[in-house]
Amino acid sequence: MIRFEGVEKSFGAARALDGLDLVVPEGAFAVLLGGSGAGKSTALRLVNRLIEPDAGRVLLRGRDVAAEAAPALRRRIGYVIQGIGLFPHWSVARNIGAVPRLLGWDDRRIAARVEELLALLRLDPAEYRDRMPAELSGGQAQRVGVARALAADPDILLMDEPFGALDAVTRQALQAELRHLHAATGKTILMVSHDVEEALALATRIAVMAEGRLLQEGSPRELLDSPADPRVRDLMDGGALGMRRLSLVPAASLARPDGAAPEGLPRIPAGATARDALEAMLAARADAALLEDATGVPAGVVALADLLRA
Amino acid sequence: MAGFAVLAPNRIVPPRAVALMDADAFAWLLPAAAAALGAAFLSGRAAALACGAALAGLLAGLGATGAALAGGSTVARLGPAAGAWVAAAALLLAARLALGRAGAGAVARALAAAGFAAALAALLAAGLLDHVSLVREAVARGPEVRAALAAHLGLSAAALLPALAIGAALGAAAFARPGAAPAIIGGLAALQVIPAIALFALLIEPFAALSRAVPLLREVGLRGIGAAPAVFGVFLYLLLPVAAATRAALGAAPAAAVDAARGMGFTPAQALLRVRLPLGAPVFLGGVRTASVQAVGLVTLGALVGAGGFGVLMFQGLGQFAPDLILLGALPVAALALVLDAALRAAEEGLAR
Ligand SMILES: Nc1ncnc2c1ncn2[C@@H]1O[C@H](COP(=O)(O)OP(=O)(O)O)[C@@H](O)[C@H]1O
Ligand SMILES: [Mg+2]
Numbered sequence: 001m002i003r004f005e006g007v008e009k010s011f012g013a014a015r016a017l018d019g020l021d022l023v024v025p026e027g028a029f030a031v032l033l034g035g036s037g038a039g040k041s042t043a044l045r046l047v048n049r050l051i052e053p054d055a056g057r058v059l060l061r062g063r064d065v066a067a068e069a070a071p072a073l074r075r076r077i078g079y080v081i082q083g084i085g086l087f088p089h090w091s092v093a094r095n096i097g098a099v100p101r102l103l104g105w106d107d108r109r110i111a112a113r114v115e116e117l118l119a120l121l122r123l124d125p126a127e128y129r130d131r132m133p134a135e136l137s138g139g140q141a142q143r144v145g146v147a148r149a150l151a152a153d154p155d156i157l158l159m160d161e162p163f164g165a166l167d168a169v170t171r172q173a174l175q176a177e178l179r180h181l182h183a184a185t186g187k188t189i190l191m192v193s194h195d196v197e198e199a200l201a202l203a204t205r206i207a208v209m210a211e212g213r214l215l216q217e218g219s220p221r222e223l224l225d226s227p228a229d230p231r232v233r234d235l236m237d238g239g240a241l242g243m244r245r246l247s248l249v250p251a252a253s254l255a256r257p258d259g260a261a262p263e264g265l266p267r268i269p270a271g272a273t274a275r276d277a278l279e280a281m282l283a284a285r286a287d288a289a290l291l292e293d294a295t296g297v298p299a300g301v302v303a304l305a306d307l308l309r310a
Numbered sequence: 311m312a313g314f315a316v317l318a319p320n321r322i323v324p325p326r327a328v329a330l331m332d333a334d335a336f337a338w339l340l341p342a343a344a345a346a347l348g349a350a351f352l353s354g355r356a357a358a359l360a361c362g363a364a365l366a367g368l369l370a371g372l373g374a375t376g377a378a379l380a381g382g383s384t385v386a387r388l389g390p391a392a393g394a395w396v397a398a399a400a401l402l403l404a405a406r407l408a409l410g411r412a413g414a415g416a417v418a419r420a421l422a423a424a425g426f427a428a429a430l431a432a433l434l435a436a437g438l439l440d441h442v443s444l445v446r447e448a449v450a451r452g453p454e455v456r457a458a459l460a461a462h463l464g465l466s467a468a469a470l471l472p473a474l475a476i477g478a479a480l481g482a483a484a485f486a487r488p489g490a491a492p493a494i495i496g497g498l499a500a501l502q503v504i505p506a507i508a509l510f511a512l513l514i515e516p517f518a519a520l521s522r523a524v525p526l527l528r529e530v531g532l533r534g535i536g537a538a539p540a541v542f543g544v545f546l547y548l549l550l551p552v553a554a555a556t557r558a559a560l561g562a563a564p565a566a567a568v569d570a571a572r573g574m575g576f577t578p579a580q581a582l583l584r585v586r587l588p589l590g591a592p593v594f595l596g597g598v599r600t601a602s603v604q605a606v607g608l609v610t611l612g613a614l615v616g617a618g619g620f621g622v623l624m625f626q627g628l629g630q631f632a633p634d635l636i637l638l639g640a641l642p643v644a645a646l647a648l649v650l651d652a653a654l655r656a657a658e659e660g661l662a663r
Contacts, residue, residue, distance in 0.1 A: 050573055075575035083566030089588050099574050148574070158573075 001026045002047060002156070002190060007056035009042055009212075016042040018212035020056070024205065029182045029189045031199040033235070034209035040192040043209070044158050047190065048074045060156070075099050078149030078157040078187075082164045084141050086133035092118075092144050093129045099152040117147035121177065139170035146178070159191040163198070175201055196235060200244055208232050220248055246275035249310040255291045255300030265290040265301070274310045277302045314393035315372060320385040321447065321632060327391060328379065338374050342367025349404060354412030358422060361405035366429045368397055369439060376441025389443035389634065416655035423652055444641070447634040454623065459642065461618030466605040468541045473548035473601060478594075480549065481556025491557065498550040506543065506608055510615045513539035540612025547608055548601040555597020559590030592662040599654035606647045610639075 002024040009017040016039045024030040032040040045051040046058050049070040058065045065073055086095050096117055097110040105113075118125040121143040133141060142162060149157060163171040179202055182189055193199050199206050200220050207217040208231075216228045224245055227233035236244070251272045266284035268277050270293050280289045281304060293299035313327030342364045349360035376388030390398070409419055439445045448455055480498070484491035504512075518534025521527050532538050563586045571581040613621025620639040627635030 045573075048573055050569075071575045071577045073575075074573060079570065079573035081566060081570060081573070083564075083569070085564065085566035085568075085570030087567050087571070087585060088564065098576075102575055102580070145570075 001059075001061055002188065003059040003062075004043065004046070005056050005059065007043070007046060007053045007058060009039075009046070009051060009054050015212055017046075017053075020209075020212070020214055022207055022214050022217060024188060024190055024207075026061075027186045027188055028205045029179075029203055030191070030205040030207060031203040032190065032192045032207050032209055033194070033196065033199045034215075035194060038209040039212040040194075040209055041160050042212075044160055044190060044192050047156070047158055048077045048079060071102075075102055075152060076154050076156075078154040080142075080145050080149045080157070080159040080162045082161040084145040086136075086141055086144060086148070088133050090133075091129070092123075092131050092133070092136070095133065095144060096148045096151050098148060103152055113151060114147075117150055120150075120181070121147045123147075137170075138166050139174065142166060142174060143177075146174075146181075150181075155187060157187050157189045157191075159189065161192055161194070164193075171198075178202060196238055196244075200247060208235060221245075224248070243275055243278075246278060246307060246310050247273050249274040251277040251289075251291055251302050252300070254306040254309060255302050256306070258290065258298050258301045261288070261290060261298065261301050267292055267298075268302070270294045270299070274302070274307055278304075278307055313391045315375060316389045316391045316443075317376070317379050318387055318389070318443070319383065321387065321443075321634065325389060328375065328388065338367050338371035342371060346401060346404075349408065352408075354408060355414070357408035358405045358412065358414075361401045361408060362422070362426050362429065365398060365401040365405070365426070366433065368394065368401065369430070369442075370433055373433070373439040373442050373445075376443075380441050385446070386441070387443035387446040387634070388441050416652065416659040420652040420656045423648070443634045444637055447632075447638050451623070451635075451638065455638065455642075458618060458620045458623055458639070461622075462606070462609055462620050462643070462646070465537060465541055465544070465609045465612060465617055465619055466602075468537070469544035469548060469609065470602060470605045473545045473552055473605075474598065477549045477552025477597075477601070478556045481553035482560065484553065485557045485560040495550070495554060495557070498553055501546050502550055506547070506611050507614060509543045509546065510539050510612065513543050514615060517542070535616040537612070537617045539615050540609065540617035544605055544608045544612070548605055551597050551600040551604065555594050555600070559594035559597070560586055561590075562586075562593045563589040592658045595654060595658045595661060599651060599658070602650045602654060603647045606643060606650060610643050 002022075004020045004022040007017050007020040008015075018039075020039070020043055022043075032043060034040055042051060046053055047060070047065065049065055052066070086092075087098070090098075093111070093114045096114045097105075100110045100113060114129065115125045118128055123140065123143055128136075128140070128144075133144070136144065146162070149159075163174050166174065175198065178189075181187075182202075191202070203220055205217065206220055206223050208215040208223065208229075210231055216223060216232045223232060223236050224241065227236055238244075251268055251274050252270065254274055254277070265286055265288055266280040267290045268280050270291070272280075272291070277289045277291075281287060288301050288303040290298050291300045291302055313329055315328045316325035317328050318325035345360045345364035345367060349357045349364065352360055372388060372390060372394060376386075379388060380386035405422075406419075409422060412418075414422070433439050434445065440449075480494050484494040501509075514534045516534075517532065517538045521532050521534060567585060567589070568581060571585045576584065609617070609619050610621040610624065613619060613625050620643045622639070624636055624639030624643075627633070627637075627639060
């Protein structure tokens with residue numbers, strides 16, 4: 001659990017944080033959402049003490065982060081940034097092994113961990129282990145950046161717009177990877193983003209910030225349905241409120257048993273969202289879609305009218 | 311002096327021009343011309359090799375011409391004149407361009423230069439160049455040349471080594487305190503504005519006073535005239551390239567990599583040793599290269615305030631209107647600077663990889 005208590009921080013005349021109170025529950029995937037200059041990066045960097053607060057404090061599992069020496073604290077916390085910041089003079093393996101090396105792991109254990117992480121991030125170890133950062137695409141480099149942050153198995157992962165510099169296709173692939181990683185490991189993730197779609201696709205909790213303050217914190221659904229502030233409503237609505245709502249609802253929760261389903265309905269996979277169902281119907285010019293189960297067998301029907309219950 | 315070369319019966323009498331057609335050395339010059347012509351049709355390394363061969367042939371041709379025209383005289387000498395100089399310069403340039411076209415790196419260029427130096431040494435050892443004026447002069451002044459080389463290297467090192475230590479410290483201070491950087495770098499840059507000869511002259515009086523005041527210093531040889539003002543003056547000039555390169559080197563690592571290192575738990579010392587220094591080393595070495603080449607060049611002027619080195623030969627030659635003697639001082643300085651430059655460039659390239 002990460003807790004911000006009345007945190008204030010100024011840079012000269014610029015007030016970056018103006019009394020931030022926020023709790024990130026254990027195991028959450030929390031996204032700090034807001035426009036540029038809202039104070040999101042400042043908040044993130046307070047957690048691993050890259051920035052010290054002027055007032056207030058930050059607690060990790062109830063313990064003030066200031067109580068521990070900064071380097072030791074940081075080695076327990078994964079850190080991923082938009083610029084990635086791979087060390088250009090080190091191979092991929094050496095980059096990933098950086099924190100384990102600082103922690104004094106022996107070489108064999110580091111090598112095994114590097115293999116494991118490359119496989120986890122879907123990079124073939126034999127092909128990528130010995131490459132230099134200059135020989136990687138942007139997406140591959142950020143996969144290595146994420147692997148490096150996970151190397152010493154931290155409980156907490158801090159990410160500052162990690163996919164901001166990637167093209168849309170690569171970004172979506174890495175978002176899917178990260179969602180899967182969060183589901184598989186249960187790590188607490190605190191991520192900064194200015195992209196509502198990204199927040200909705202990933203977050204279990206969203207904290208909307210503006211001008212150094214928290215506007216609202218809640219589940220994605222809460223923020224969509226009951227915004228507490230006009231700025232939150234404008235941000236979450238964005239002219240696509242209905243579609244965003246659909247994207248949060250699993251199609252399976254709207255499906256009925258497929259009694260006498262007509263022939264030729266479009267099919268959607270088990271994990272599809274209600275938005276995927278609508279897309280399939282619109283594409284096929286049909287008024288219903290056939291939901292498959294995990295084995296590909298028809299498991300139910302989602303009708304156009306059912307989407308109104310989302 | 312026009313012509314291909316000039317012939318003098320000894321080093322005092324003014325020489326007379328020798329045309330290419332007078333030269334009885336076509337055994338050397340024809341193959342050299344053929345090689346030069348071949349270089350025009352070859353590409354890359356082969357062309358560079360052909361240029362080198364042509365240059366060696368040209369030198370040997372000069373030597374052979376000298377031997378033929380001097381008859382039995384042991385003091386007559388043949389000097390290169392406009393024709394030979396232009397030919398040599400054109401061949402050097404062609405070789406360098408060919409190496410560039412071949413994509414040769416600093417290491418390959420250093421190897422090529424070493425190969426040419428070896429060929430030159432072989433020509434000398436075989437006595438083929440004995441009648442070339444410069445070689446005559448060098449042989450006559452063997453001990454002087456050796457003393458000048460030792461003094462030149464000693465003076466250069468005496469200025470360079472402290473400049474590396476103190477310049478690096480100043481550069482590091484400028485990096486660590488950006489507020490102080492303009493004062494530090496600006497102060498060192500202001501020194502560069504003073505002409506070297508003026509700076510050396512200005513330093514004579516303080517060193518003389520110091521030597522009068524502290525007998526111990528006087529006993530170890532520190533005087534107003536001599537090595538002290540030259541070494542100290544050159545040292546002052548070298549501070550800027552070293553300090554500026556150190557500052558740039560410390561800032562050369564990408565900002566994201568430095569932020570990542572800090573955020574992942576590198577201590578400041580670990581970030582310095584494992585990230586900043588390795589990534590900045592080529593930049594620092596570039597500053598060392600600039601400073602070394604400058605040191606070798608500036609020390610030459612030290613002869614004017616009584617320091618030794620090749621400057622002594624150069625200024626003697628200027629005083630006596632003896633071009634061979636001037637060259638005997640100037641060519642080794644140029645060669646030293648080129649060798650240092652090539653060696654440090656090769657090291658930089660190795661580091662950057
Ligand atoms: N190191 C810094 N020096 C000066 N001002 C800063 C610094 N870091 C952030 N700021 C200022 O603080 C405010 C919040 O910045 P930041 O937390 O980076 O915002 P965000 O990440 O939401 O875009 C901005 O006005 C920014 O200009
Ligand atoms: Mg930011």
